[in-house]
Amino acid sequence: xxxxxxxxxxxxxxxxxxxxxxxxVADPSTAARLTALLAAFRxxxxxxxxSELARRTGLPKTSVHRLSRHLVDHGLLERDGSALRLxxxxxxxxxxxxxxxxxxxxxxxLLADLREATHNTVHLAVLEGTxxxxxxxxxxxxxxxxxxxxxxxxxxxxxxxxxxxLAFSPEDFxxxxxxxxxxxxxxxxxxxxxxxxxQLAKVADEGTAYEREESxxxxxxxxxxxxxxxxxxxxxxxxxxxxxxMRTERLAPAxxxxxLALSRTLR
Amino acid sequence: xxxxxxxxxxxxxxxxxxxxxxxxVADPSTAARLTALLAAFRxxxxxxxxSELARRTGLPKTSVHRLSRHLVDHGLLERDGSALRLxxxxxxxxxxxxxxxxxxxxxxxLLADLREATHNTVHLAVLEGTxxxxxxxxxxxxxxxxxxxxxxxxxxxxxxxxxxxLAFSPEDFxxxxxxxxxxxxxxxxxxxxxxxxxQLAKVADEGTAYEREESxxxxxxxxxxxxxxxxxxxxxxxxxxxxxxMRTERLAPAxxxxxLALSRTLR
DNA sequence: GCATGCGTACCGCTGAGCGGAACACCAAGA
DNA sequence: TCTTGGTGTTCCGCTCAGCGGTACGCATGC
Numbered sequence: 060x061x062x063x064x065x066x067x068x069x070x071x072x073x074x075x076x077x078x079x080x081x082x083x084v085a086d087p088s089t090a091a092r093l094t095a096l097l098a099a100f101r102x103x104x105x106x107x108x109x110s111e112l113a114r115r116t117g118l119p120k121t122s123v124h125r126l127s128r129h130l131v132d133h134g135l136l137e138r139d140g141s142a143l144r145l146x147x148x149x150x151x152x153x154x155x156x157x158x159x160x161x162x163x164x165x166x167x168x169l170l171a172d173l174r175e176a177t178h179n180t181v182h183l184a185v186l187e188g189t190x191x192x193x194x195x196x197x198x199x200x201x202x203x204x205x206x207x208x209x210x211x212x213x214x215x216x217x218x219x220x221x222x223x224x225l226a227f228s229p230e231d232f233x234x235x236x237x238x239x240x241x242x243x244x245x246x247x248x249x250x251x252x253x254x255x256x257x258q259l260a261k262v263a264d265e266g267t268a269y270e271r272e273e274s275x276x277x278x279x280x281x282x283x284x285x286x287x288x289x290x291x292x293x294x295x296x297x298x299x300x301x302x303x304x305m306r307t308e309r310l311a312p313a314x315x316x317x318x319l320a321l322s323r324t325l326r
Numbered sequence: 327x328x329x330x331x332x333x334x335x336x337x338x339x340x341x342x343x344x345x346x347x348x349x350x351v352a353d354p355s356t357a358a359r360l361t362a363l364l365a366a367f368r369x370x371x372x373x374x375x376x377s378e379l380a381r382r383t384g385l386p387k388t389s390v391h392r393l394s395r396h397l398v399d400h401g402l403l404e405r406d407g408s409a410l411r412l413x414x415x416x417x418x419x420x421x422x423x424x425x426x427x428x429x430x431x432x433x434x435x436l437l438a439d440l441r442e443a444t445h446n447t448v449h450l451a452v453l454e455g456t457x458x459x460x461x462x463x464x465x466x467x468x469x470x471x472x473x474x475x476x477x478x479x480x481x482x483x484x485x486x487x488x489x490x491x492l493a494f495s496p497e498d499f500x501x502x503x504x505x506x507x508x509x510x511x512x513x514x515x516x517x518x519x520x521x522x523x524x525q526l527a528k529v530a531d532e533g534t535a536y537e538r539e540e541s542x543x544x545x546x547x548x549x550x551x552x553x554x555x556x557x558x559x560x561x562x563x564x565x566x567x568x569x570x571x572m573r574t575e576r577l578a579p580a581x582x583x584x585x586l587a588l589s590r591t592l593r
Numbered sequence: 594g595c596a597t598g599c600g601t602a603c604c605g606c607t608g609a610g611c612g613g614a615a616c617a618c619c620a621a622g623a
Numbered sequence: 624t625c626t627t628g629g630t631g632t633t634c635c636g637c638t639c640a641g642c643g644g645t646a647c648g649c650a651t652g653c
Contacts, residue, residue, distance in 0.1 A: 089356040089641075090396035097419050109600060119521025119643050124601070126641095129357035141600060144425035147454055152364050153420015154477025156412035159372055163462075167465075174623070187414055224551075294361055355640070356610070378629060386612050391608095391632070408631060 076140045089126075092118060096126055096134065097145070102211070106142035139187060153210070162285075162294055163194050165324055169317050170197050170296065177310055179300035181284075182207055183292065184220040186228070189236045191221045194294070203278050203301050216255055217244040219270035219282030220295035226262035227284045227292035233259065266293075266318075267311045271316040283318035288326055296321065351353035358383060369478070372453055377483035383458070393503065397497055406578030420477070429552075429561055432462050436584050437464050437563065438550075444577055446567035449474055449549075451487040452560065455496070456503045458488045461561070470568050473590060483522055483528035484511040486537035487562035494551045500526065514539040533585075534578045535562075541580050548574045550585035554592055563588065 099115040100107065105205050109127065113120040127143050128137040134148035157163050166183050173181045179199040184191040190212045196205075206213065215221030215236060226232050233256070240247050241250045262268040270280045282297035296318050366382040367374065376394065380387040394410050399404040401415035424430050433450050440448045446466040451458040459481045463472075474480065482488030482503060492500050500523070508517045516522050530534040537547045549564035563585050565577050 083350055087642095090393065090398050090402075092641095093357060093360060094397075094400040094402055094415075100416070100419070100422055100426070102422060102425065104491060110598080120600085121602095121643050122641085123647095125643095126357065130361075133358060133361040135357075135361055144426050145419060146363070147452070147459055148361075148425060149416065150420040150423040151366070151459060151477045151479070153417040153423070154475070155367055155369060156414060156417040156420070158369065158475075158477075159411050163452060178346075185414070192414055192418060207424075208421075210418045210425075213417070322433050346617050354611095359610095377629080387631085388633095389610085392612095 065147045075155075092122065092126055093130065095142065096123065097149070100145055100206070106139045106144040108142050112143065113239055121162055127163065135257070157194055157260055162325070166294075167298065168284075169321055170195060173296070173298060173313065173317050176313060177298050177300075179310075180205055180207075182220055182280075182295075182297045182299065184218075184224075184297075186215055186221070186224045187212070189239045190324055191213055191215050191218055191224070191295075199300065201315060202297075203279060206275050206297055207299070213274065214244055214248075216241050217248045217270075217274045219268050219280035219297040219299070222255075222259060222262055222270065223268040223282040223284040223295040223297070224266060224292040226259040227286055227290065229291070244303075245273060245275050246274070249273060268297075268314050269307050269311075270297075270299075271307075272307055277302055279305055279307050281311050281314045283311075284322075285316045285325065286322045293325075332498055344516075355360055359389065359393055360382070360397065360460050363397065364416070365392065367412050373406045373411040379410065382559055386544075405449065406497050425463055427461075429592070432584055433462065433561075433563065433588055435521055437462060437554070440563070440565060441466055442582050444565050444567075444582060446565045446577075447472060447474075447573060449547075449564045449566065451485070451491075451562055451564075453482060453488065453491045454479070456482055456506045458482050458485055458491070458562075466567065467570075470566075472545060472566055473542050474566070480510075480578050481515075482510055483508050484515045484541045486535050486547035486564040486566070489522075489526060489537065490535040490549040490551040490562040490564070491559040492527040493535060494506055494557065496558070512540060513573075514543070516540060526593065534582050535564075537564075539568075546572055546574050548578050548581045550578075550582045552585055552592065553588075553589045560592075 095116045095118065096112060099112050108124075109120055109123050112127065113123040116123065127136055130146070131138055131143070132283070134146045136143050138148045142230065163183065170181045170183060174197045175200070181197045181201040182193055182197070183195040184193045193207050193209055193211050193213070196207050196209050215225060225236060237252045237255065241248070241252065244248050249258065266283055268282045269280070272278065278299055279302045280297050280299035281300065282295050284292035285294040285296065287293050296314065298314050349425065352523040352591065357361070362383045362385070363379060366379050371443065376387055376390050379394065383390065385393075394403055395412070398405055398410070401413045404413045411472045429452070430450065437450060439447045441464045444466070445468065448464045448466070449460055450575055451460045452460040460474050460476055460478050462479075463474050463476050482492055492503060504519045508515070508522065512515050516525065533550055533584050535549045537549070539545065546569045547564050547566035549562050550563040551559035552563065554560050563580050
């Protein structure tokens with residue numbers, strides 16, 4: 060085997076399993092190594108060194124060195140001295156990735172209206188696995204410091220948009236998410252499968268999902284799904300704000316209306 | 327040689343040059359092939375088929391098939407039936423790429439203020455080669471249909487932000503851009519090196535760059551560079567609007583002020 | 594001095610990647 | 624109906640791009 064199996068020796072755990080702990084790449088394909096390298100960059104950090112990347116990916120330092128040189132040659136990475144950062148080309152391609160869906164462009168004006176009308180932060184998100192990915196975030200004028208970030212991820216069950224999407228997704232899909240576990244994000248996060256299912260049933264009935272300090276203390280949110288012709292959710296929008304300043308029930312109709320309009324436009 | 331050299335036969339040009347015309351990949355490295363595949367997607371198009379991708383990249387259909395399967399496995403591409411589109415993971419990584427620079431986050435509030443004050447579309451862009459890449463675009467309420475797009479490219483010499491950056495860049499850099507040619511974008515695009523140099527000198531003197539229907543007929547724009555401690559431009563911001571509705575001279579101080587403030591904040 | 598971290602270079606082995614050939618499929622046109 | 628030309632996909636033997644251990648130069652900080 061060509062993979063860096065030797066790395067296990069440093070953390071000598073008696074794992075007989077084929078996959079050592081960490082983010083180590085099992086798949087020896089070059090594509091796997093390259094994506095691992097790109098995915099090694101995390102929200103917080105700036106430029107990373109070869110050694111740090113090797114540590115994160117589980118690849119030999121030598122390999123990281125060579126691969127990164129290739130990626131730099133093609134603009135996917137950039138050199139800053141001897142450190143590496145994600146290249147602008149990735150940003151360009153990434154923008155195309157969402158634009159392809161058409162969702163962002165179509166939703167933009169409506170989201171802007173919604174922010175204007177509510178003076179709060181509005182979100183557009185899709186489901187990816189058990190998490191939501193924020194495609195667009197328009198911050199309100201007096202918005203709280205929300206954990207949501209364009210391109211950022213968040214556990215679906217802990218967000219309004221997540222619950223809105225799940226409520227309009229096939230049953231077995233919800234099972235998968237629940238089966239994967241409901242990690243606690245804030246003090247109020249729903250971690251009980253039964254409670255979640257009860258809430259989702261209500262959401263499916265009303266068309267709007269509420270979230271009260273389940274993702275971060277001090278904030279609440281109302282969400283509603285964007286559905287396709289079959290009634291399945293493809294995305295969701297939400298309005299979020301301070302728990303003591305925002306009356307979620309009052310904003311629900313606005314969010315619901317915008318979501319319905321968007322669903323119709325996309326059809 | 328392993329590369330798809332055979333492709334030249336179809337367009338049998340007597341090129342003895344090592345690089346056949348088109349976007350064909352000369353570099354036989356896997357990284358090159360993978361990036362070529364990702365870069366094959368263009369702003370307009372939605373999901374692409376294997377054959378189309380093979381045509382665009384110059385790679386054998388078989389290779390595209392295999393490579394794309396790998397990329398799909400790792401989330402960089404997604405399958406839609408048998409067609410392929412850019413994956414959401416690329417969007418996520420792409421967002422990190424700009425966030426790493428800190429520019430976007432720092433500029434956001436100021437750009438929002440600028441839009442609020444001017445009621446026009448504001449831009450944040452950096453220089454990449456001979457073109458500018460838009461990192462952020464905040465559309466004004468009564469904005470014209472500008473060709474600028476987040477993540478989009480545009481020839482530097484034909485935009486306000488481009489001229490602002492060039493005016494505060496090392497001489498030899500400007501030479502390179504001019505040497506690469508000044509393609510005409512609109513009827514009013516500056517294609518004369520001498521005229522461009524004269525304008526850049528004025529921009530360097532005043533700190534603001536103007537653009538009058540040089541990128542698209544009907545629109546004008548005022549721009550000002552974000553400079554580092556050495557006085558070199560790292561980016562630029564601009565306000566753009568209708569040619570007959572916007573008085574660029576009047577907005578110049580606002581743009582200049584915002585740019586200076588941003589430059590100071592980033593230092 | 595001597596660790597310990599870094600980024601980088603050398604170089605022989607080898608299997609992942611390669612792509613031609615052939616496949617099944619689905620139109621549109623004869 | 625049988626082409627013809629376009630898809631996407633599978634097979635399989637050859638081979639060179641990628642691999643990674645080893646080694647080096649250079650900063651750090653005991």
